Amino acid sequence: xxxxxxxxxxxxxxxxxxxxxxxxxxxxxxxxxxxxxxxxxxxxxxxxxxxxxxxxxxxxxxxxxxxxxxxxxxxxxxxxxxxxxxxxxxxxxxxxxxxxxxxxxxxxxxxxxxxxxxxxxxxxxxxxxxxxxxxxxxxxxxxxxxxxxxxxxxxxxxxxxxxxxxxxxxxxxxxxxxxxxxxxxxxxxxxxxxxxxxxxxxxxxxxxxxxxxxxxxxxxxxxxxxxxxxxxxxxxxxxxxxxxxxxxxxxxxxxxxxxxxxxxxxxxxxxxxxxxxxxxxxxxxxxxxxxxxxxxxxxxxxxxxxxxxxxxxxxxxxxxxxxxxxxxxxxxxxxxxxxxxxxxxxxxxxxxxxxxxxxxxxxxxxxxxxxxxxxxxxxxxxxxxxxxxxxxxxxxxxxxxxxxxxxxxxxxxxxxxxxxxxxxxxxxxxxxxxxxxxxx
Ligand SMILES: [Zn+2]
Numbered sequence: 066x067x068x069x070x071x072x073x074x075x076x077x078x079x080x081x082x083x084x085x086x087x088x089x090x091x092x093x094x095x096x097x098x099x100x101x102x103x104x105x106x107x108x109x110x111x112x113x114x115x116x117x118x119x120x121x122x123x124x125x126x127x128x129x130x131x132x133x134x135x136x137x138x139x140x141x142x143x144x145x146x147x148x149x150x151x152x153x154x155x156x157x158x159x160x161x162x163x164x165x166x167x168x169x170x171x172x173x174x175x176x177x178x179x180x181x182x183x184x185x186x187x188x189x190x191x192x193x194x195x196x197x198x199x200x201x202x203x204x205x206x207x208x209x210x211x212x213x214x215x216x217x218x219x220x221x222x223x224x225x226x227x228x229x230x231x232x233x234x235x236x237x238x239x240x241x242x243x244x245x246x247x248x249x250x251x252x253x254x255x256x257x258x259x260x261x262x263x264x265x266x267x268x269x270x271x272x273x274x275x276x277x278x279x280x281x282x283x284x285x286x287x288x289x290x291x292x293x294x295x296x297x298x299x300x301x302x303x304x305x306x307x308x309x310x311x312x313x314x315x316x317x318x319x320x321x322x323x324x325x326x327x328x329x330x331x332x333x334x335x336x337x338x339x340x341x342x343x344x345x346x347x348x349x350x351x352x353x354x355x356x357x358x359x360x361x362x363x364x365x366x367x368x369x370x371x372x373x374x375x376x377x378x379x380x381x382x383x384x385x386x387x388x389x390x391x392x393x394x395x396x397x398x399x400x401x402x403x404x405x406x407x408x409x410x411x412x413x414x415x416x417x418x419x420x421x422x423x424x425x426x427x428x429x430x431x432x433x434x435x436x437x438x439x440x441x442x443x444x445x446x447x448x449x450x451x452x453x454x455x456x457x458x459x460x461x462x463x464x465x466x467x468x469x470x471x472x473x474x475x476x477x478x479x480x481x482x483x484x485x486x487x488x489x490x491x492x493x494x495x496x497x498x499x500x501x502x503x504x505x
Contacts, residue, residue: 070121070334070347073326073369073380079117082332087115089351093359098137102126125336125347125360131303142355185236186217189225189243189251222247230258242269242300245283252286262287270297299324299384301365304348304358307333308382313375318383322467325378326369333382334360335369341397342368346382366392366399383467393423393502396433396479398465402500408462409437412455415445418491424503426481435471436484440491456485 072079090112093099103110106124218236220229222243233255241248248268255261265287284290299308308324317323326333331350338344346363350356370381392401400423409419418440425431437459445451460471460483474480 070336073333096141186240187238188219189247237264240267249282268295318468322384396431434481438486
């Protein structure tokens with residue numbers, strides 16, 4: 066049982082929410098999706114006994130479990146809408162090939178297109194998976210407001226094609242949203258279509274590290290956008306927005322990895338926190354009812370701070386990294402394999418393979434040390450200066466806390482300077498261990 070969860074809400078907020086959550090829970094236990102999940106864990110919902118201790122006993126849900134029961138979730142939603150979800154939601158527009166639909170357009174009538182204040186957005190996410198929550202939410206909202214709520218185009222970032230250009234220009238999106246890597250790819254592919262980006266007023270990054278190179282490509286493609294309109298909400302797959310971007314937090318923590326938890330109609334939790342407060346981020350959203358998600362394991366690691374922000378929020382969420390990485394805690398930081406990959410990918414012409422070792426050197430306070438062994442390209446192996454230069458660039462680009470790079474931590478005397486070792490060949494093992502901790 067995850068009884069150690071930290072709920073990111075004030076006591077008053079929790080008290081206010083209690084009735085709402087109890088009500089939701091009564092309905093949820095009637096839905097096929099939730100019935101199947103609770104049955105799997107032998108969890109017997111008792112909404113009448115709801116309180117926040119009870120809440121902590123509700124089984125967590127993994128991404129796999131969510132995917133496995135997706136069919137039930139769609140059926141639950143369809144019930145309410147009383148028509149086929151797929152007929153209503155999507156049509157394949159022209160300009161695509163006979164392959165799987167790459168461009169999916171939410172139904173928009175001609176009359177609606179003239180309404181200026183509608184939110185029209187491009188969502189650069191894989192449909193059916195990441196786009197699912199928006200799709201369900203959009204349908205339910207549009208139905209409630211006679212089709213006048215929001216219009217969005219879900220584009221699979223892996224299938225962007227310059228043939229889509231005309232359809233996209235016609236759509237006149239006001240916002241675009243996706244992972245930084247997908248947005249920069251989008252900008253690169255459509256860079257030759259002038260005037261393309263003129264309707265876009267806002268860019269929303271999904272929760273991932275934004276590299277300077279990506280940022281520049283995106284800025285150049287959307288010339289009308291100023292920094293204030295580039296918003297980096299922390300958004301994820303099945304649960305929609307998890308963290309909301311805030312200018313004050315950006316200044317305070319020096320980057321795009323600090324957010325306010327998006328707790329409207331929901332709850333954020335940190336479970337299994339270590340002594341520094343870092344643990345897995347758990348998300349629950351209870352509205353709209355049929356698109357709800359409860360105690361969903363994001364796989365992301367973060368820390369919650371209870372602090373009053375000038376914007377009025379009471380909690381901050383510091384995000385350390387994405388799911389499916391290996392990570393190692395070291396000297397008060399987290400060394401994340403994905404983050405290492407992100408930085409080392411910049412040198413893929415020079416570094417053929419790499420392995421990283423992490424060590425904690427004991428002292429009054431532990432000091433961290435990171436060693437990276439590299440197998441260099443032939444060209445690089447003869448160039449000592451270049452190896453030195455790469456080592457400095459890695460230290461300056463590698464984030465070990467939400468706001469500090471390895472160089473910053475070396476300057477703070479929390480870390481030893483990066484050690485780079487050249488090897489001829491790595492041993493041929495079955496499983497490559499890219500990142501490991503050395504216990505001395
Ligand atoms: Zn704030």
